[in-house]
Amino acid sequence: MRIAFIGVGNMGGGMALNLARAGHDVHAFDLSAEALGRVTAGGATAAPSASAAATGADAILTMLPAGSHVRATYETTLFAAARADAILIDCSTIDVSTARALGETAAEKGLAMVDAPVSGGTAAADAGTLTFMVGGPAAAFAQARPILERMGKAVIHAGGPGMGQAAKICNNMILGATMVATAEAFVLAEKLGLDAQTFFDISSKASGQSWSMTSYCPVPGPVPTSPANRDYAGGFAAALMLKDLKLAAEAASTAGASVPMGAAAQSLYQLLVNNGQGSNDFSAIIRLLRG
Ligand code: NAD
Numbered sequence: 001m002r003i004a005f006i007g008v009g010n011m012g013g014g015m016a017l018n019l020a021r022a023g024h025d026v027h028a029f030d031l032s033a034e035a036l037g038r039v040t041a042g043g044a045t046a047a048p049s050a051s052a053a054a055t056g057a058d059a060i061l062t063m064l065p066a067g068s069h070v071r072a073t074y075e076t077t078l079f080a081a082a083r084a085d086a087i088l089i090d091c092s093t094i095d096v097s098t099a100r101a102l103g104e105t106a107a108e109k110g111l112a113m114v115d116a117p118v119s120g121g122t123a124a125a126d127a128g129t130l131t132f133m134v135g136g137p138a139a140a141f142a143q144a145r146p147i148l149e150r151m152g153k154a155v156i157h158a159g160g161p162g163m164g165q166a167a168k169i170c171n172n173m174i175l176g177a178t179m180v181a182t183a184e185a186f187v188l189a190e191k192l193g194l195d196a197q198t199f200f201d202i203s204s205k206a207s208g209q210s211w212s213m214t215s216y217c218p219v220p221g222p223v224p225t226s227p228a229n230r231d232y233a234g235g236f237a238a239a240l241m242l243k244d245l246k247l248a249a250e251a252a253s254t255a256g257a258s259v260p261m262g263a264a265a266q267s268l269y270q271l272l273v274n275n276g277q278g279s280n281d282f283s284a285i286i287r288l289l290r291g
Contacts, residue, residue: 004053012063014125054081067094088113103161112140135163172244176265183286218283227281235281
């Protein structure tokens with residue numbers, strides 16, 4: 001297939017390379033020459049513009065920072081450049097309203113489109129082991145699926161337009177809140193004189209267990225691969241967690257949902273980012289709670 005890939009940064013770069021490795025003819029566009037250089041070195045072709053990449057493509061993928069970039073790229077370029085039978089796939093994490101609106105515009109134009117945000121960071125993007133949560137009509141999902149399977153280990157249809165983004169922010173709201181709860185429990189255990197490893201051995205097998213504890217434990221030791229063991233470097237950046245919590249708050253406000261734990265987590269991650277720790281893994285929230 002000829003595939004256009006717009007936005008080949010930290011995530012999109014690895015994803016585009018996996019499509020090229022699978023034998024697809026990938027035409028990439030990015031505002032950053034450095035980002036483009038990485039994918040051309042791996043077999044993709046650099047396009048001079050988003051329009052040039054999209055023209056004649058069987059599939060058009062976008063992996064851009066936020067809703068404003070995605071909306072602008074679609075409205076100024078992609079809707080006009082796309083072939084009538086192309087599949088449009090936005091993998092960026094954006095607000096539910098924009099994802100829904102773009103899905104509806106695509107449908108009005110007779111184009112197939114899905115929102116397909118991912119779970120998993122840059123390591124999963126490079127390894128092709130992302131999880132895709134997909135929103136859009138069933139036929140569009142069926143068209144997108146084989147392409148997404150080249151970049152991920154799981155591809156799940158979440159519902160109509162915008163439902164991929166809805167699943168993503170609801171999941172990450174749980175993640176943000178459970179990490180705060182897990183971190184504050186480790187701090188309390190510490191202050192009570194309870195050994196961290198002992199507390200982990202008990203709680204990870206009891207009702208306090210969660211992904212935040214067993215995969216991303218916020219103290220060094222119990223889970224050797226967790227970012228706490230490398231001073232919170234790498235992993236899932238606190239600034240990206242804050243972005244997702246803001247998207248959740250925005251969606252909750254539009255939908256009239258009460259999300260008190262998500263709101264508390266958002267405020268705490270804002271404080272962490274304001275303290276200059278936005279590029280650290282989000283489990284660094286334990287530093288803030290420890291004082
Ligand atoms: P990034 O900043 O590394 O990449 C974005 C790329 O888009 C950049 O290379 C930038 O130059 C390019 N770009 C911006 N505007 C453009 C335009 N108009 N036309 C062409 N290129 C343009 O960001 P990232 O970490 O790759 O994240 C991309 C998306 O994936 C975001 O929505 C993010 O929330 C989501 N995400 C990231 C992670 C992660 O761990 N990094 C995990 C899950 C989801």
